[in-house]
Amino acid sequence: MKSGDDFLIVKDLTVTFVRWGQAVNALRGVNLNVPQGQWLILVGPNGSGKSTLLKAIGGRIQPDQGQALLKGKSITALSGDSLANEVFLVHQDPLLGTAHTLTVFENLFVADFQAQSDHESKKLLAIKYHDLLKPLGLSERMKQPVKTLSGGERQLMAVLIARLRPSSVILLDEPLAALDPGKAELSIGLINELNGQGKTLIQVTHDPELAVTAGDRTVALDQGRLVYDEMATARSPVAIRAHWYPYPIESR
């Protein structure tokens, strides 16, 4: 485990939605301590509360009980700008991670915190972005609007944008869901680089192999409760897979 044990703390987090007049307990008292720089893999069946947990940590929803603390401060107390500078959420839906009417260059420029503070010239930035986009095969499409990219390319862009943000916590909600194996590999490479920059990552996945091979730790949620939490060295593929198939075969 890396240093910074009190970096991101989720305390007794409870979130309840009302859907068609019925209360849905999305999260039921989840406790989690994520040290700085850790790459946490979050798994669980559909509706287990993974996306809700990311949204609560990302300040998108107000918990009914408990709180998420970042460096000792409640995340819900952070305002728009300071929250965005601390936590960045990469959505599951590729269409949500970029602005479709802006060009590839503009999408990177508007997200690039360093360019904003250093007042770099657009010429120098174009060279920088060209180098960033080259491994993704998008360097020749910098002047094109993002809406001309495929869903997978837009999802890669969203992960690349995370690299330009100053945020110390990056939340990745199934970033590989829309990607073919080749692009998934590229995306994993980008996520590895984010981890290499010392950023704290929480990545949701439905890929059983990734759940045991990627990241420093794997956590499973089921019906809003934390049911599995092991470091990379102690992860059991059988135990993790069991959380996707929680019911006996005959009852399914």
Add this chain to the structure above:
Amino acid sequence: MNWLVPLDIGLSMGLIFAWAVLALALAFRLLSFPDLTVEGSLPLGAAVYAAILKSDGSLSTAVVTAIIAGAIAGGLTAFLHVRFSLNKFLAGIIVVAITYSLSLRIMGASNIGLLQSASLFDFVTPLDRATGEIFHAGTILFLAVSLVIGATLLVSALSSRRGMRLRVAGSNPEYARSLGISVPWNLIFGLALTNGLAAFSGVLLAMHQGFADVGMGLGVLILALAAMTIGERLISEKKVPFHIFVVLAAIFGSILYQVLVAYAVRMGLAPTDLKLVTAVLVLLVVAFRVSQDGELFS
């Protein structure tokens, strides 16, 4: 030289209404806000301008105050939407209703004559006289130059980081929040800007026609929609960035639409049928575009 008369009218009207078309197009395409306020902010701009001139206010004060009044109307529409989650159309309709009564109050009557008042066109009257009574080259030149300057400023503002943030807020609010961009404030600022442009269109219209009338905004929406739709067929989206495409399409669409209307009226189209013809024209252009994309009736 009678064939020049519709061209003169069409060019003048096209260049004047281009500001209102820009207002609608920028709100609709860049902010994803189908803004009906334009129908209210245009006559409000004209009313404020006329009322100030009639109260012996200066020309510059009248123009600036009129633009501010339009901006407030646009800001109010956005505020009603973001603060009370009011439907975008409903917010626009409410503000149009407010501006109608407000324009009547401000003018103290349903219209104000401005033929004896100072106007920005006074500077180009000698050129108009020099080119004869049929074609007002001075007026057209003045309108064209001011539109080119305004559009250039607008494009450079939208190309700046601040402008990009505005466009991100309009294009993808969720992504904007991820970047710490305030969607409500950008929407309020954006609609204030666009309705300021619509109010300026009202000012130019009042100057050109020599009066301000409370009903002069009637039909502006369908006119602007037609111009925008035509313009988007004229300009290639692939050649320029999207915000420049929107600006160019609005300007050229407005000019072409007004020239076509002027010639159609000259050829015998009854002015009473104009809105019907415009609506059919919009539908035809949309149907043509959809059929080209292979989506008609699918």
